[in-house]
Amino acid sequence: MAYIPPNQHRHMRACMVCSIVRTFQQFMQSGCPNCESFLELTGNSDAISDCTSQVFDGLLTVSNTEKSWVARYQRLEGYVPGVYAIQVEGILPEDAVVAAENAGVHYIPRDGSVSEALPTEG
16 A cells, blocks of 8 residues: 655545545556556656546545445445545546546546436336
8 A cells, every 4th residue: 555644645646537546756656556557657747647636525545445335335346455535526538538448447537527326217
């Protein structure tokens, strides 16, 4: 799990796909532990700026994303243990959305703008 020292909190960013929170430098060094295969953030400051956001609300720490009801509610099942944002503001570039979908990840914005309610039968 990536530790963020208190003097680095102002440099925290959240991935717009999975909402994991890391510093810009941590994304630069090792990318996103959940989305690296399709976002390719490691060493790419433009991709980090485009696919992560400094504007997010709330933090939660998850040690077991398979058993936690909070992880299920936040759509974190199958992700690595870590610190995640509850909501992430920002618009993921279209090419990143396509890359996520091609990798089998159904992208749903994490800013609360899209309801995930099942369609009602009428």
